[in-house]
Amino acid sequence: MQKLIKNGVVSNDNWTVLKVASGPEVLQAAPGKAMIIPLQLWKDFREEVEEYTGSIAIWLDSNETVDRIGPDLHTLPLIALNFPAFSDGRSYTSARELRESLNYEGEIRAIGDVLRDQIYYMSRCGFDSFALRHDQDPEACLAAFKDFKTGYQSSVAEPLPLFRRR
Amino acid sequence: MYQYDNYDHQMLRDRVAQFRDQTARYLEGKLSESEFLPLRLQNGLYIQRLAPMLRIAVPYGMLSSIQLRKLAYIANHYDKGYGHFTTRQNIQFNWPALEDLPDLLADLAEVEMHAIQTSGNCIRNTTTDQFAGVAPDELEDSRSYCEIIRQWSSFHPEFAFLPRKFKIAVCGTKIDQAATQVHDIGIYLITGADGEVGFRILVGGGLGRTPILGKEVFEFVEKKHLLTALDAILRVYNREGRRDNKYKARIKILVKETGLEEFKRKVNLEWELIKDSSLQLTEEEISRCGSFFSDPAYQQLEDQPDTLKQQLSENILFTNWYEQNVNPHKKAGYSIVTVCFKATGVAPGDVSDIQLNALADLADKYSFGEVRVTHDQNVVLADVQQQELHSLWQELQSKAMASQNLGLMSDLICCPGGDFCALANAKSIPIAESIQRKFDDFDELKNIGKLSLNISGCMNACGHHHVGNIGILGVDKKGEEFYQVSMGGSSSNEASLGKIIGPAFAQEEIPDVIETIVGVYKSNRETGEDFIDTYRRLGIAPFKEKVYAKAD
Numbered sequence: 001m002q003k004l005i006k007n008g009v010v011s012n013d014n015w016t017v018l019k020v021a022s023g024p025e026v027l028q029a030a031p032g033k034a035m036i037i038p039l040q041l042w043k044d045f046r047e048e049v050e051e052y053t054g055s056i057a058i059w060l061d062s063n064e065t066v067d068r069i070g071p072d073l074h075t076l077p078l079i080a081l082n083f084p085a086f087s088d089g090r091s092y093t094s095a096r097e098l099r100e101s102l103n104y105e106g107e108i109r110a111i112g113d114v115l116r117d118q119i120y121y122m123s124r125c126g127f128d129s130f131a132l133r134h135d136q137d138p139e140a141c142l143a144a145f146k147d148f149k150t151g152y153q154s155s156v157a158e159p160l161p162l163f164r165r166r
Numbered sequence: 167m168y169q170y171d172n173y174d175h176q177m178l179r180d181r182v183a184q185f186r187d188q189t190a191r192y193l194e195g196k197l198s199e200s201e202f203l204p205l206r207l208q209n210g211l212y213i214q215r216l217a218p219m220l221r222i223a224v225p226y227g228m229l230s231s232i233q234l235r236k237l238a239y240i241a242n243h244y245d246k247g248y249g250h251f252t253t254r255q256n257i258q259f260n261w262p263a264l265e266d267l268p269d270l271l272a273d274l275a276e277v278e279m280h281a282i283q284t285s286g287n288c289i290r291n292t293t294t295d296q297f298a299g300v301a302p303d304e305l306e307d308s309r310s311y312c313e314i315i316r317q318w319s320s321f322h323p324e325f326a327f328l329p330r331k332f333k334i335a336v337c338g339t340k341i342d343q344a345a346t347q348v349h350d351i352g353i354y355l356i357t358g359a360d361g362e363v364g365f366r367i368l369v370g371g372g373l374g375r376t377p378i379l380g381k382e383v384f385e386f387v388e389k390k391h392l393l394t395a396l397d398a399i400l401r402v403y404n405r406e407g408r409r410d411n412k413y414k415a416r417i418k419i420l421v422k423e424t425g426l427e428e429f430k431r432k433v434n435l436e437w438e439l440i441k442d443s444s445l446q447l448t449e450e451e452i453s454r455c456g457s458f459f460s461d462p463a464y465q466q467l468e469d470q471p472d473t474l475k476q477q478l479s480e481n482i483l484f485t486n487w488y489e490q491n492v493n494p495h496k497k498a499g500y501s502i503v504t505v506c507f508k509a510t511g512v513a514p515g516d517v518s519d520i521q522l523n524a525l526a527d528l529a530d531k532y533s534f535g536e537v538r539v540t541h542d543q544n545v546v547l548a549d550v551q552q553q554e555l556h557s558l559w560q561e562l563q564s565k566a567m568a569s570q571n572l573g574l575m576s577d578l579i580c581c582p583g584g585d586f587c588a589l590a591n592a593k594s595i596p597i598a599e600s601i602q603r604k605f606d607d608f609d610e611l612k613n614i615g616k617l618s619l620n621i622s623g624c625m626n627a628c629g630h631h632h633v634g635n636i637g638i639l640g641v642d643k644k645g646e647e648f649y650q651v652s653m654g655g656s657s658s659n660e661a662s663l664g665k666i667i668g669p670a671f672a673q674e675e676i677p678d679v680i681e682t683i684v685g686v687y688k689s690n691r692e693t694g695e696d697f698i699d700t701y702r703r704l705g706i707a708p709f710k711e712k713v714y715a716k717a718d
Contacts (some may be wrong), residue, residue: 024635025632032358036457065405074672086201086327087204087287087327088409089287089324089325089326089327089328089329089404090405090409092323092324092325092326092327092404093324093404093405094405096324100440100443101439102441104464117188117197117201117205118327121321121323121324121326122323124323125323125324130244147180147184148177148180148181148184148321149176149177149180149319150173150176150177151177151323152177152317152318152321152322153318153321153322153323153545154443154444154445159444160444161318161444161445162173162317163314163447163448163451163454164444164448164451166171166173166454
């Protein structure tokens with residue numbers, strides 16, 4: 001089973017990310033699992049999703065904005081945000097919008113090109129789980145959370161910017 | 167000047183440790199070239215033609231004498247004895263070895279300096295007018311707002327991987343010396359309807375391949391909303407800026423393609439969400455940052471003392487330097503002195519370890535221990551007593567730093583060009599030198615008067631050629647270096663972009679072409695007209711005609 005970092009510790013990953021799916025057949029073929037499905041599939045096939053016997057979460061690519069999720073956002077236990085390349089910074093904004101503008105309290109997971117040196121900023125933007133790229137050592141990546149003791153900006157853990165804490 | 171507290175120091179130490187670890191992993195082969203690239207860039211490190219290049223941040227151009235001496239040490243210890251002032255008020259070194267960098271950065275951190283976010287697709291050093299705080303025409307000192315922006319933009323977790331680099335300038339003076347309108351965000355301090363000082367915010371200015379002047383996105387923003395407004399702009403840009411084409415990734419293209427009104431609507435939607443969040447500035451924070459830039463211990467002095475008048479009447483060389491390099495100060499009896507680093511034969515902006523140490527000594531002796539780097543690659547001593555100007559000038563002379571060409575044509579802006587830079591299409595330093603040699607007569611330079619001449623070795627435009635009254639751009643034509651000449655650019659309040667005069671020239675033709683252009687100006691100018699005024703009155707046609715008539 002794939003390892004990931006969740007809430008600051010290395011744990012087993014129970015979720016399966018369905019990267020590509022054209023229709024709901026894939027759900028029927030794998031009943032009773034924990035599936036992270038593409039946003040569009042979730043929007044297009046609500047009935048099939050409702051009937052699914054396992055758990056459903058969604059993932060958004062970096063060009064999909066969080067306002068597309070709609071009012072059922074808070075029913076989702078997990079939202080995964082994809083990094084097609086680590087240098088594509090759009091999902092940082094998506095995470096902050098989910099946490100700060102939409103008050104989403106479920107798990108926000110980084111998927112895709114997730115590397116040690118980006119974890120710290122990701123965590124400050126509201127990501128709390130990290131499905132690292134396969135070549136990354138999850139244990140070694142834990143050190144990333146301690147890269148900085150604090151920052152000038154607010155974060156999910158520190159809701160006030162430094163100028164209000166000084 | 168801003169003083170670090172424990173938080174600032176801690177963050178800097180953490181950053182040095184982080185980069186030390188990243189460099190070690192890279193050298194061990196655990197971090198790939200492409201993964202290390204943005205990390206090293208965000209720590210100011212380029213790999214250049216001959217060696218790495220390290221760009222050190224000089225926040226809004228301010229340097230203390232202690233920092234200058236540390237830079238002199240770095241020039242001497244890690245480099246070949248010199249550095250280079252850039253067009254964004256920073257300083258860069260061309261020869262440090264990669265494995266020495268973590269130590270070099272630790273040395274810098276001792277004096278509250280670093281190379282953070284001086285490169286890469288992130289928010290860069292915030293720049294301002296070099297006369298901030300001392301200019302007589304200033305609304306408010308812009309430096310405290312620059313410092314507020316520096317802190318907000320440093321290690322901003324959301325905006326470290328933007329589509330492209332992002333530059334912000336703030337201007338609080340009436341005469342804009344910060345090239346504010348050609349920045350991704352340009353901020354002017356203005357007085358609002360109720361008499362309160364706030365900000366007018368322009369977005370989408372920039373040079374490079376697609377030169378554009380910034381467009382007004384916020385007509386007036388209250389002080390407390392400075393950071394919320396910036397956050398909203400950056401968020402729209404991070405989400406929607408183009409990432410498919412490096413040359414279309416700057417915010418100017420987003421503004422252009424979205425349309426200004428629609429862009430403003432999007433920014434305002436975002437702003438509404440965060441306006442009243444904890445990011446709203448507090449009065450305490452504004453006055454805390456302001457307190458670092460309060461007036462030094464000025465003395466009550468007579469303005470224009472007799473001793474100065476006497477010295478000016480006795481020495482024409484001193485008078486020449488005084489007229490070009492000395493500006494009025496807000497405080498009676500004080501002057502602003504600009505040390506011009508454009509001596510002929512020296513690459514514009516180049517500064518030796520000896521000069522850096524000398525500047526530190528002069529700053530201590532004459533100007534409360536501080537200097538400012540200007541965007542046109544010179545250095546300002548901001549608080550010099552008028553009665554000391556003559557002895558300062560004598561000391562500058564003895565150190566070969568009394569170039570009296572400030573603001574004149576030979577005080578040109580020039581990027582490092584093909585001699586150093588891996589991006590350049592053509593050399594720029596030899597062009598600068600050939601022009602300086604052609605125009606080396608001070609009386610003639612003075613007769614020509616105020617004229618900005620800017621040279622870039624490629625279309626990335628580090629030499630700001632689009633906003634030079636005369637601009638020169640190095641281009642590559644089938645492996646040969648040619649130079650395109652433009653006219654009519656200006657980075658002042660009435661900013662404008664230069665127009666290309668016609669087909670490019672060979673390197674050796676350039677000094678004559680410039681002489682012809684200047685000749686057309688001299689024979690057509692009316693009383694009191696600077697070069698740019700005559701150009702604006704006549705248009706490009708008479709210049710073009712003469713330049714190409716001669717070439718035929």
